[in-house]
Every structure is written in structure tokens, then in C-alpha cells.
Amino acid sequence: MQGNCGLFFESYRAEAGLFNTGFQRWSLGLFVALLLLCPLVLDTYLLSVLNLMCIAVIGAVSLNLLTGICGQISLGHGAFIGVGAYAAAQATLNGVPFLAALLLGGGASALVGMFFGVPSLRLKGIYLAIATLAAQLILEYVFLHWETATGGSRGLMLEPPKILGFSFEGERRMFYLLFAVAACTLAVVANVMRTRHGRAFVSIRDFYLSAEIAGVNLFAYKLVAFGLSSFLAGVAGGLWAHYTLFLSGEQFGIGLSITYLAMIVIGGLGSIVGSVMGAVFMTLLPEVLTAATRSLTGVFPDISSQLAALREGVFGLTLMLFLIFEPEGLANRWRLVKSYWKLYPFAH
Template identity: 50%
Template sequence: MRCGDFKTSYAADMTIFESGTARVMLGLFFCLLFTLPLYVPGYLLDIVNRIGIAIIGAIGLNILTGFTGQISLGNAAFMAIGAFSCGYMGTKFGLPFYICIPMAGIITAFFGMFVGIPSLRIKGLYLAMATLAAHFIVEFLVVKWESVTGGVAGLSIPAPKIGSFSFDSDAKLFFLIFVLAIMSVLFAKNLFRTKVGKAFVAIRDQAISAEVMGVNLLKYKLFSFGISSFYVGVAGALIAYQAKIISPETFPVTVAIDYLGMIIIGGLGSILGSIYGAIFITLLPELLRMATSALAGSFPELVNKLAATKELVFGLLVIIFLIFEPSGMAARWHSIKNYWKLYPFSH
């Protein structure tokens, strides 16, 4: 019986797909994924689209916080910049989505790098407060800069088009979102095989030692802020296309908390953890809604009390994961996978 680790070269150790079985399973998964619009109803497809957007945003935040060790509470602001930049370019200049989305990411990346400048001198909770301050500055600008953002009324976003083909439904938008999500995963996965990605991890693990080894802390911290913000800006642009109407209320500070919860529950410093966390946190309100609906007939008074428990459940889950599984869902999956890889000698 084959068991254990049979990798005999660095190239084999660095491969994304560990075996032919993994490639086949991934191929089957993609076949299932891209046929979802054929049999999944509209409401559920909307949730799936939100999961795809959340995956992009969570990976972006994890690059900064999980891999580089820079705590950020400004990702809701970065999403707002991406969304309103995309909306403004689409409505004011009539630019196509394949220009608006990357440009929104680039604009957000520059803003993120600007916000990241203090990271050379401050870290931890101080950096978190600085990024939170950036959120409130952006929120103020979004409300007051009416010529660009539409102010309190917000912006109406036209559906993205390629020629005469319009992504005007959840089923059509699904393909755009998940193509970008897959590209985001692949780029992030390969980023940490490069010098830049390894510098990020070195800064997270021991910044002083990294600097002694020749890592330019400011340069690579700003790179991390820029790449992370690009991801989050693209996620914001996709939110704009999905929501069709965006306003300051679309990006409250609680969005930043949700995304931080995604990477904590999914697993800090893990691309797979970002995916798990995005799926879990996006589905959490729907699972609570289903639970309250199931209890509605038997316990009508209890339902009213459970209606506002999302924040309570969210907070409890974060605490539970920090105590019992600080490495997140991804670590639990790796433990299960390694158990079966070494079976029957897994003791």
C-alpha cells in the first residue's frame, strides 16, 4: 500500500497539484462549478457570486495580514475606492469592464500603498488604528465628493458588456466573477514561490532578521499593501457590478470586520483558508436565516430574538477558532489530509 511522502525533488515539492488524482478531482470540481448556473436558482446563485467576490477580497487581506503580518481594518474603504472608481469610469467615460476592473484595482493599490507608509514605524494595533482612520476618511470623501460618488444617493452602475453581450444577470455575472476568482487564487498561490512572497513571510516571522538579510522593509511592506489593495479593489468593482447601485452604506466598517473574521476562521497565512473563510462567513447569515425559519412554526417568540444574532454567532465563532483552532479551517483540513496520506501508519 502506498503511504507517506514520495517527493524526491524541489520541483515536486513546489508543485501545485500533488498527484494525477488531484488534477482529475480539480477538473471535476471546475466542471461542476461552471455548470452551476444551469441548475442553481437565482437567489442561491446570488449567494454563490457573493462567495466568489469574498474569496478575492479575503485572499487580498490575507496577503497583507496573514502572510506579511500587517493588521488592516481598512479593507472596506479599499473596496469602496474600487467600487466607486469602477462605477465612475463606467458611467462618466463609458469604459468597458475589462478596463474599469483592473484600473479600479490599480487606483486602490496606490491608495493602499499610501496608507501603508506608516507601517515602517508602527505595527500591530497602532497600524490597525491607522487603517481604521483611513476608512473613516474614505467614508467622508465618498459622502461629500458628490460629483464622483453621487454622495448619499450613490451611483447606478451599468451592466458590464463585451460587444453586444451583457452580463446583466446573476448567471452571466457568475462566469466573470469566478474566472477572476480563479486567476486571483493562482496568482496568490504562485506569489509565495517568488522572492517577493518569501520576503513578505520573512517580514511577518521576524522583521529585524529579514532586514539584516537584506530585505527592504518599507519596499516590501508597500508591495504587500499594494497587492492586497489591488485584490480588494477588484472585489469592490465586482460588488459594484453585482449590486448595480452603490452608496456609502454599501461599505460600512463591519465589512472590514467580516473579512478579518474570514481569514481568522479560514486560516491566517493560507490561500485555501481564505477560500474556506469566505465561504463560511458568506453562508453564515443564510444558515441563521434558515434556522430561524425552521423554528418559526414551533417557537415564534424565539425567532424574533434570534433574528439579530448574526453578530453574536460571528463573535463566538472567532473566539472559538482562536482558542481551539488558531490556525483555522485550513489547518484542520491539512491534518485530515495528512492523516490519510500516512494511513495506516498515521500514529
């Protein structure tokens, strides 16, 4: 470690850094290195869970930007992801290179998100939630009925993504692609958070009257939040489309929107680390429950028919217990654990 005690910054720029201590950098590096080695060790099933996590991280952090950081509740996030998915899918089907298609998907989703963000000028809190719920339902209808673009109820079939002739086919290759995009997304949101736009978002959430006095154009920044959040959601959608290789409208229902809301509430509103934790938790939970019920079937073969229902119940129960015992989210618990170990073994 360094020879001095505590952190000393010699420039404002150094203090604005995201990872300031050697320990932070090393542990993050180690963590990333371990993740990058995962595809060599894990089997296809575990890798697919990891891949779903990467997509969920992008979706969750983008919703947290809008809801946790800017304070604008959105129940339409699932549909915005869907817009990105269909737009990116149509782009690659029409011969656009994958990365450009991903950006196009993001762009399409950003436009739609900003359009449905317009009511945020007048509506706050629960009323905005209802307005975005309307967006969700309208878009679901469009997914189902605009058959030339979405394939309607037949859905769309896709090819695995190709970048410069290299095909990302299979879980293993896909992991590197998804992981890279997820890491970029986290970096983007972290950067936004330490600059004037991120501060303006939080100021709108915390006290919009003062934000206005300070010169923050409330409407413009809310729209930017909607646009940026939907852009990243669209990217998540584009990845989802090219990962599952099949798109249909019901994938982007209200359930998906609520799952993402649950992720950021469980992880911690307004926290980037929390978004990641919430995404990981919410992706793991159904898998763990499935594994648990499968092992139970061996013990009690008679109740296998009830187990599916039981799994849903446990899922809901887990969420509720979380809200009761961990209302600040996993990010807060993580912070408490860290501060406990900081002083260990001298508690005071």
C-alpha cells in the same frame, strides 16, 4: 495512479509546481467542473450566495496577502474595496470597457492603499491597525461627501458589465465572470507566494531584522504588499459594484473590514486555502442562520421579533467558539484531516 511510491521530482521546476500529484490535479479539476455546472442546477438564491462567495474569496485572499503573509494588520480593507468599487463604477459610467475599468479600480485602490501603507514604515501591530482604522474612517467620509464621484448618500446606479458586447446580466452569467476572476486572483497570490516577493513578505512578518540583513528593503516590500493587496481588493470592489449594480458608502464600512479580518482568522492566517474556506464560511454563516431562524418562526411564531437579535448573537458566538477551538484556522484542520486519511486505516 503512478507506479512509484511517493513523489519524486526530477527538476527543481517540477518541485515548484502548485499541484504535483495526479490526485491533486484530478480532484481540483473535478471540483472546478462541478462548480461550473452549478449555474445549470442551482436556483437564483443559491447562485447569489455562490456569487457573494466568489467576491469574498477575492477580498479575503487579498487581505490575507497583507495581514496573514506580510504581517501588516489592516482595518481599512473594506474601504480599499470601496475605492475600487467607486473607481470602477465611475470608469464604466464614463464609457471605459468593463475589464479596463476593473483594472482601473484595482489601480486606484492600490494607490490609495499604498498611501495609507506609508505609516507601516514606523508602526507595527496594533498601532498600524489604528493607523489603517484612520484610513477606513477617512475614506468612509470621502465616500459620503465627495458627491461628484460617489453620488454621496444617493449612491450610484450601474449597468451590468459587458465584455465585447456580451452582457453579464443575472446571477447565472455573473457567476462565470466572478468565478473566473476569483480563480485568477488565487493563481496570482499562489504565484507570488512561491517567488521572491512572497518569501520577502513572510520574512518581514516572521523576523524583520533578519529580512533586512538578507537585503529585503522593508519599507518597499511593505508598500508592495499594501499595493498588491489593495489592487486585488479594488478588483473585488469593482466586481461588487457591477454585481449589485448599486453603490453607497455604508456598504464599505468598518463592519466590512472586520468581516474580512474574521474571514482570514477563521480560515487561517497566511494560508491561501484558508482564505477561501474563511470566505465561504463567513458568507454561508449568515445565510444558514437566516434559514434556521426562518424555520424556527414556523415553530415559535411568538419569538419572531427576537430572532433577528438572536441571529446576530449566534453569529458572534460562532466566531468566538471558532477562535477558542480552532485558533489555527480551518486550513489547519483541513491539513490534519488530510494527514489522517493519508495513513488510513493504519494510524501509525
